[in-house]
Amino acid sequence: MEYIPGPAAPTQGHILCCQCGVPIPPNPANMCVGCLRAQVDITEGIPKQGTVHFCKQCERYLQPPGTWIQCTLESRELLALCLKKIKASLSKVRLIDAGFIWTEPHSKRLKLKLTVQKEVINGAVLQQVFVVEYIVQSQMCEDCHRIEAKDFWKAVVQVRQKTLHKKTFFYLEQLILKHRLHQNTLRIKEIH
Ligand SMILES: [Zn+2]
Ligand SMILES: [Zn+2]
Structure with a gap:
Protein backbone atom coordinates (compact mmCIF):
# COMPACT_ATOMS: atom_id res chain seq x y z
CA MET A 1 0.00 0.00 0.00
CA ARG A 37 -5.54 35.48 18.41
CA ALA A 38 -8.76 36.51 16.72
CA GLN A 39 -10.66 33.88 18.66
CA VAL A 40 -9.06 34.19 22.06
CA ASP A 41 -8.37 37.31 24.09
CA ILE A 42 -6.12 36.11 26.89
CA THR A 43 -6.33 39.49 28.63
CA GLU A 44 -10.05 39.05 29.13
CA GLY A 45 -11.02 39.80 32.70
CA ILE A 46 -7.95 41.94 33.38
CA PRO A 47 -9.00 45.53 34.05
CA LYS A 48 -7.55 48.01 31.55
CA GLN A 49 -8.20 50.94 33.86
CA GLY A 50 -7.59 51.62 37.50
CA THR A 51 -7.00 54.32 40.07
CA VAL A 52 -4.17 55.09 42.42
CA HIS A 53 -4.38 57.56 45.26
CA PHE A 54 -1.70 60.15 45.75
CA CYS A 55 -1.17 62.60 48.58
CA LYS A 56 0.12 65.85 47.10
CA GLN A 57 1.33 67.15 50.46
CA CYS A 58 3.85 64.42 51.23
CA GLU A 59 4.02 62.95 47.70
CA ARG A 60 3.15 59.43 48.74
CA TYR A 61 1.00 56.81 47.08
CA LEU A 62 -1.58 54.74 48.89
CA GLN A 63 -0.84 51.07 49.14
CA PRO A 64 -4.20 49.65 50.18
CA PRO A 65 -5.52 49.20 52.71
CA GLY A 66 -3.72 51.88 54.72
CA THR A 67 -0.03 52.31 53.94
CA TRP A 68 1.34 55.36 52.18
CA ILE A 69 4.60 54.83 50.36
CA GLN A 70 7.00 57.23 48.79
CA CYS A 71 7.97 56.32 45.25
CA THR A 72 9.08 58.22 42.19
CA LEU A 73 7.47 58.05 38.78
CA GLU A 74 8.44 54.95 36.79
CA SER A 75 10.07 53.37 39.86
CA ARG A 76 9.96 49.68 40.69
CA GLU A 77 7.99 50.46 43.83
CA LEU A 78 5.29 52.27 41.89
CA LEU A 79 5.20 49.47 39.35
CA ALA A 80 4.67 46.96 42.14
CA LEU A 81 1.92 49.12 43.64
CA CYS A 82 0.12 49.34 40.29
CA LEU A 83 0.45 45.64 39.62
CA LYS A 84 -0.89 44.79 43.04
CA LYS A 85 -4.15 46.49 42.06
CA ILE A 86 -4.80 43.97 39.30
CA LYS A 87 -2.97 41.06 40.90
CA ALA A 88 -6.02 38.85 41.31
CA SER A 89 -6.96 39.07 37.65
CA LEU A 90 -3.39 38.34 36.58
CA SER A 91 -3.46 34.95 38.28
CA LYS A 92 -4.88 33.29 35.18
CA VAL A 93 -2.00 34.36 32.93
CA ARG A 94 1.78 34.37 33.10
CA LEU A 95 3.22 37.85 33.41
CA ILE A 96 6.24 38.07 31.13
CA ASP A 97 7.04 41.75 31.26
CA ALA A 98 5.74 44.94 32.84
CA GLY A 99 6.89 48.51 32.45
CA PHE A 100 5.74 52.09 32.33
CA ILE A 101 4.89 53.98 29.19
CA TRP A 102 6.00 57.56 29.64
CA THR A 103 3.21 59.94 30.50
CA GLU A 104 3.38 63.68 31.07
CA PRO A 105 3.88 64.12 34.86
CA HIS A 106 0.97 66.58 35.02
CA SER A 107 -1.40 64.32 33.12
CA LYS A 108 -2.45 62.48 36.28
CA ARG A 109 -2.19 59.28 34.33
CA LEU A 110 0.09 56.29 34.68
CA LYS A 111 0.33 53.83 31.85
CA LEU A 112 1.56 50.29 32.25
CA LYS A 113 2.53 48.09 29.35
CA LEU A 114 2.12 44.43 30.18
CA THR A 115 3.09 41.29 28.31
CA VAL A 116 1.28 38.13 29.29
CA GLN A 117 1.22 34.55 28.14
CA LYS A 118 -1.43 31.95 28.49
CA GLU A 119 -1.89 28.41 27.38
CA VAL A 120 -4.96 28.19 25.18
CA ILE A 121 -6.62 25.20 23.54
CA ASN A 122 -4.55 22.08 24.19
CA GLY A 123 -1.20 23.59 25.03
CA ALA A 124 -0.78 26.30 22.39
CA VAL A 125 0.70 29.36 24.10
CA LEU A 126 -0.42 32.83 23.13
CA GLN A 127 1.32 36.04 24.04
CA GLN A 128 -0.36 39.43 24.21
CA VAL A 129 0.77 42.95 24.94
CA PHE A 130 -1.69 45.43 26.39
CA VAL A 131 -1.89 48.68 28.30
CA VAL A 132 -3.49 49.43 31.65
CA GLU A 133 -4.16 53.07 32.41
CA TYR A 134 -4.32 54.38 35.96
CA ILE A 135 -5.90 57.64 36.95
CA VAL A 136 -3.99 59.35 39.75
CA GLN A 137 -6.51 60.71 42.22
CA SER A 138 -5.34 63.07 44.87
CA GLN A 139 -6.26 62.20 48.41
CA MET A 140 -4.79 63.63 51.54
CA CYS A 141 -3.21 60.97 53.72
CA GLU A 142 -4.08 60.75 57.38
CA ASP A 143 -0.74 62.10 58.55
CA CYS A 144 -1.09 65.24 56.46
CA HIS A 145 -4.71 65.51 57.46
CA ARG A 146 -3.71 65.51 61.10
CA ILE A 147 -1.14 68.22 60.54
CA GLU A 148 -3.55 70.24 58.44
CA ALA A 149 -6.46 70.13 60.86
CA LYS A 150 -5.30 70.09 64.41
CA ASP A 151 -8.46 68.55 65.71
CA PHE A 152 -8.77 65.70 63.30
CA TRP A 153 -9.52 62.50 65.13
CA LYS A 154 -10.95 59.13 64.40
CA ALA A 155 -12.06 57.99 67.82
CA VAL A 156 -12.67 59.35 71.29
CA VAL A 157 -12.39 57.00 74.22
CA GLN A 158 -13.67 57.69 77.69
CA VAL A 159 -12.54 55.49 80.54
CA ARG A 160 -14.23 55.72 83.92
CA GLN A 161 -13.59 54.06 87.21
CA LYS A 162 -14.86 54.85 90.65
CA THR A 163 -12.00 54.10 92.96
CA LEU A 164 -9.51 55.79 95.23
CA HIS A 165 -6.37 54.35 93.66
CA LYS A 166 -5.10 55.00 90.16
CA LYS A 167 -3.66 51.57 89.50
CA THR A 168 -5.95 50.77 86.58
CA PHE A 169 -5.09 54.05 84.91
CA PHE A 170 -1.37 53.51 85.36
CA TYR A 171 -1.76 50.07 83.86
CA LEU A 172 -3.68 51.56 80.93
CA GLU A 173 -0.96 54.14 80.47
CA GLN A 174 1.65 51.39 80.25
CA LEU A 175 -0.45 49.56 77.68
CA ILE A 176 -0.78 52.70 75.58
CA LEU A 177 2.99 53.21 75.68
CA LYS A 178 3.72 49.57 74.98
CA HIS A 179 1.65 49.62 71.80
CA ARG A 180 2.99 53.06 70.84
CA LEU A 181 -0.53 54.41 70.64
CA HIS A 182 0.54 57.69 72.23
CA GLN A 183 2.20 58.62 68.94
CA ASN A 184 -1.18 58.92 67.28
CA THR A 185 -2.94 60.36 70.25
CA LEU A 186 -3.94 64.00 70.14
CA ARG A 187 -4.86 64.59 73.72
CA ILE A 188 -5.33 62.82 77.03
CA LYS A 189 -7.43 64.71 79.51
CA GLU A 190 -8.16 63.87 83.10
CA ILE A 191 -11.56 64.81 84.50
CA HIS A 192 -12.47 64.34 88.08
ZN1 LIG B 1 -5.89 30.63 10.33
ZN1 LIG C 1 0.41 63.06 53.03
Missing part, protein backbone atom coordinates in the same frame (compact mmCIF):
# COMPACT_ATOMS: atom_id res chain seq x y z
CA GLU A 2 1.23 3.43 -0.80
CA TYR A 3 0.55 6.68 0.91
CA ILE A 4 -0.84 9.16 -1.56
CA PRO A 5 -0.95 12.73 -0.40
CA GLY A 6 -4.24 14.48 -0.95
CA PRO A 7 -4.68 17.19 -3.55
CA ALA A 8 -4.33 20.05 -1.06
CA ALA A 9 -1.15 18.55 0.40
CA PRO A 10 0.70 21.37 2.19
CA THR A 11 4.45 21.73 2.57
CA GLN A 12 6.06 18.67 4.16
CA GLY A 13 5.07 18.40 7.81
CA HIS A 14 2.62 21.26 7.67
CA ILE A 15 -1.09 21.20 8.23
CA LEU A 16 -3.78 23.59 7.16
CA CYS A 17 -5.29 26.05 9.64
CA CYS A 18 -8.77 24.78 10.40
CA GLN A 19 -10.13 28.32 10.14
CA CYS A 20 -8.46 30.00 7.20
CA GLY A 21 -6.61 27.14 5.47
CA VAL A 22 -3.12 28.63 5.62
CA PRO A 23 -0.36 25.98 5.83
CA ILE A 24 1.16 25.98 9.30
CA PRO A 25 3.39 23.74 11.40
CA PRO A 26 1.06 21.52 13.42
CA ASN A 27 -0.06 22.81 16.81
CA PRO A 28 -2.56 21.41 19.28
CA ALA A 29 -5.25 23.87 18.25
CA ASN A 30 -4.69 23.29 14.51
CA MET A 31 -5.08 27.00 14.00
CA CYS A 32 -2.70 29.65 12.74
CA VAL A 33 -1.58 32.28 15.26
CA GLY A 34 -3.73 34.93 13.55
CA CYS A 35 -6.90 32.88 13.87
CA LEU A 36 -6.08 31.87 17.44
Whole structure:
Protein backbone atom coordinates (compact mmCIF):
# COMPACT_ATOMS: atom_id res chain seq x y z
CA MET A 1 0.00 0.00 0.00
CA GLU A 2 1.23 3.43 -0.80
CA TYR A 3 0.55 6.68 0.91
CA ILE A 4 -0.84 9.16 -1.56
CA PRO A 5 -0.95 12.73 -0.40
CA GLY A 6 -4.24 14.48 -0.95
CA PRO A 7 -4.68 17.19 -3.55
CA ALA A 8 -4.33 20.05 -1.06
CA ALA A 9 -1.15 18.55 0.40
CA PRO A 10 0.70 21.37 2.19
CA THR A 11 4.45 21.73 2.57
CA GLN A 12 6.06 18.67 4.16
CA GLY A 13 5.07 18.40 7.81
CA HIS A 14 2.62 21.26 7.67
CA ILE A 15 -1.09 21.20 8.23
CA LEU A 16 -3.78 23.59 7.16
CA CYS A 17 -5.29 26.05 9.64
CA CYS A 18 -8.77 24.78 10.40
CA GLN A 19 -10.13 28.32 10.14
CA CYS A 20 -8.46 30.00 7.20
CA GLY A 21 -6.61 27.14 5.47
CA VAL A 22 -3.12 28.63 5.62
CA PRO A 23 -0.36 25.98 5.83
CA ILE A 24 1.16 25.98 9.30
CA PRO A 25 3.39 23.74 11.40
CA PRO A 26 1.06 21.52 13.42
CA ASN A 27 -0.06 22.81 16.81
CA PRO A 28 -2.56 21.41 19.28
CA ALA A 29 -5.25 23.87 18.25
CA ASN A 30 -4.69 23.29 14.51
CA MET A 31 -5.08 27.00 14.00
CA CYS A 32 -2.70 29.65 12.74
CA VAL A 33 -1.58 32.28 15.26
CA GLY A 34 -3.73 34.93 13.55
CA CYS A 35 -6.90 32.88 13.87
CA LEU A 36 -6.08 31.87 17.44
CA ARG A 37 -5.54 35.48 18.41
CA ALA A 38 -8.76 36.51 16.72
CA GLN A 39 -10.66 33.88 18.66
CA VAL A 40 -9.06 34.19 22.06
CA ASP A 41 -8.37 37.31 24.09
CA ILE A 42 -6.12 36.11 26.89
CA THR A 43 -6.33 39.49 28.63
CA GLU A 44 -10.05 39.05 29.13
CA GLY A 45 -11.02 39.80 32.70
CA ILE A 46 -7.95 41.94 33.38
CA PRO A 47 -9.00 45.53 34.05
CA LYS A 48 -7.55 48.01 31.55
CA GLN A 49 -8.20 50.94 33.86
CA GLY A 50 -7.59 51.62 37.50
CA THR A 51 -7.00 54.32 40.07
CA VAL A 52 -4.17 55.09 42.42
CA HIS A 53 -4.38 57.56 45.26
CA PHE A 54 -1.70 60.15 45.75
CA CYS A 55 -1.17 62.60 48.58
CA LYS A 56 0.12 65.85 47.10
CA GLN A 57 1.33 67.15 50.46
CA CYS A 58 3.85 64.42 51.23
CA GLU A 59 4.02 62.95 47.70
CA ARG A 60 3.15 59.43 48.74
CA TYR A 61 1.00 56.81 47.08
CA LEU A 62 -1.58 54.74 48.89
CA GLN A 63 -0.84 51.07 49.14
CA PRO A 64 -4.20 49.65 50.18
CA PRO A 65 -5.52 49.20 52.71
CA GLY A 66 -3.72 51.88 54.72
CA THR A 67 -0.03 52.31 53.94
CA TRP A 68 1.34 55.36 52.18
CA ILE A 69 4.60 54.83 50.36
CA GLN A 70 7.00 57.23 48.79
CA CYS A 71 7.97 56.32 45.25
CA THR A 72 9.08 58.22 42.19
CA LEU A 73 7.47 58.05 38.78
CA GLU A 74 8.44 54.95 36.79
CA SER A 75 10.07 53.37 39.86
CA ARG A 76 9.96 49.68 40.69
CA GLU A 77 7.99 50.46 43.83
CA LEU A 78 5.29 52.27 41.89
CA LEU A 79 5.20 49.47 39.35
CA ALA A 80 4.67 46.96 42.14
CA LEU A 81 1.92 49.12 43.64
CA CYS A 82 0.12 49.34 40.29
CA LEU A 83 0.45 45.64 39.62
CA LYS A 84 -0.89 44.79 43.04
CA LYS A 85 -4.15 46.49 42.06
CA ILE A 86 -4.80 43.97 39.30
CA LYS A 87 -2.97 41.06 40.90
CA ALA A 88 -6.02 38.85 41.31
CA SER A 89 -6.96 39.07 37.65
CA LEU A 90 -3.39 38.34 36.58
CA SER A 91 -3.46 34.95 38.28
CA LYS A 92 -4.88 33.29 35.18
CA VAL A 93 -2.00 34.36 32.93
CA ARG A 94 1.78 34.37 33.10
CA LEU A 95 3.22 37.85 33.41
CA ILE A 96 6.24 38.07 31.13
CA ASP A 97 7.04 41.75 31.26
CA ALA A 98 5.74 44.94 32.84
CA GLY A 99 6.89 48.51 32.45
CA PHE A 100 5.74 52.09 32.33
CA ILE A 101 4.89 53.98 29.19
CA TRP A 102 6.00 57.56 29.64
CA THR A 103 3.21 59.94 30.50
CA GLU A 104 3.38 63.68 31.07
CA PRO A 105 3.88 64.12 34.86
CA HIS A 106 0.97 66.58 35.02
CA SER A 107 -1.40 64.32 33.12
CA LYS A 108 -2.45 62.48 36.28
CA ARG A 109 -2.19 59.28 34.33
CA LEU A 110 0.09 56.29 34.68
CA LYS A 111 0.33 53.83 31.85
CA LEU A 112 1.56 50.29 32.25
CA LYS A 113 2.53 48.09 29.35
CA LEU A 114 2.12 44.43 30.18
CA THR A 115 3.09 41.29 28.31
CA VAL A 116 1.28 38.13 29.29
CA GLN A 117 1.22 34.55 28.14
CA LYS A 118 -1.43 31.95 28.49
CA GLU A 119 -1.89 28.41 27.38
CA VAL A 120 -4.96 28.19 25.18
CA ILE A 121 -6.62 25.20 23.54
CA ASN A 122 -4.55 22.08 24.19
CA GLY A 123 -1.20 23.59 25.03
CA ALA A 124 -0.78 26.30 22.39
CA VAL A 125 0.70 29.36 24.10
CA LEU A 126 -0.42 32.83 23.13
CA GLN A 127 1.32 36.04 24.04
CA GLN A 128 -0.36 39.43 24.21
CA VAL A 129 0.77 42.95 24.94
CA PHE A 130 -1.69 45.43 26.39
CA VAL A 131 -1.89 48.68 28.30
CA VAL A 132 -3.49 49.43 31.65
CA GLU A 133 -4.16 53.07 32.41
CA TYR A 134 -4.32 54.38 35.96
CA ILE A 135 -5.90 57.64 36.95
CA VAL A 136 -3.99 59.35 39.75
CA GLN A 137 -6.51 60.71 42.22
CA SER A 138 -5.34 63.07 44.87
CA GLN A 139 -6.26 62.20 48.41
CA MET A 140 -4.79 63.63 51.54
CA CYS A 141 -3.21 60.97 53.72
CA GLU A 142 -4.08 60.75 57.38
CA ASP A 143 -0.74 62.10 58.55
CA CYS A 144 -1.09 65.24 56.46
CA HIS A 145 -4.71 65.51 57.46
CA ARG A 146 -3.71 65.51 61.10
CA ILE A 147 -1.14 68.22 60.54
CA GLU A 148 -3.55 70.24 58.44
CA ALA A 149 -6.46 70.13 60.86
CA LYS A 150 -5.30 70.09 64.41
CA ASP A 151 -8.46 68.55 65.71
CA PHE A 152 -8.77 65.70 63.30
CA TRP A 153 -9.52 62.50 65.13
CA LYS A 154 -10.95 59.13 64.40
CA ALA A 155 -12.06 57.99 67.82
CA VAL A 156 -12.67 59.35 71.29
CA VAL A 157 -12.39 57.00 74.22
CA GLN A 158 -13.67 57.69 77.69
CA VAL A 159 -12.54 55.49 80.54
CA ARG A 160 -14.23 55.72 83.92
CA GLN A 161 -13.59 54.06 87.21
CA LYS A 162 -14.86 54.85 90.65
CA THR A 163 -12.00 54.10 92.96
CA LEU A 164 -9.51 55.79 95.23
CA HIS A 165 -6.37 54.35 93.66
CA LYS A 166 -5.10 55.00 90.16
CA LYS A 167 -3.66 51.57 89.50
CA THR A 168 -5.95 50.77 86.58
CA PHE A 169 -5.09 54.05 84.91
CA PHE A 170 -1.37 53.51 85.36
CA TYR A 171 -1.76 50.07 83.86
CA LEU A 172 -3.68 51.56 80.93
CA GLU A 173 -0.96 54.14 80.47
CA GLN A 174 1.65 51.39 80.25
CA LEU A 175 -0.45 49.56 77.68
CA ILE A 176 -0.78 52.70 75.58
CA LEU A 177 2.99 53.21 75.68
CA LYS A 178 3.72 49.57 74.98
CA HIS A 179 1.65 49.62 71.80
CA ARG A 180 2.99 53.06 70.84
CA LEU A 181 -0.53 54.41 70.64
CA HIS A 182 0.54 57.69 72.23
CA GLN A 183 2.20 58.62 68.94
CA ASN A 184 -1.18 58.92 67.28
CA THR A 185 -2.94 60.36 70.25
CA LEU A 186 -3.94 64.00 70.14
CA ARG A 187 -4.86 64.59 73.72
CA ILE A 188 -5.33 62.82 77.03
CA LYS A 189 -7.43 64.71 79.51
CA GLU A 190 -8.16 63.87 83.10
CA ILE A 191 -11.56 64.81 84.50
CA HIS A 192 -12.47 64.34 88.08
ZN1 LIG B 1 -5.89 30.63 10.33
ZN1 LIG C 1 0.41 63.06 53.03
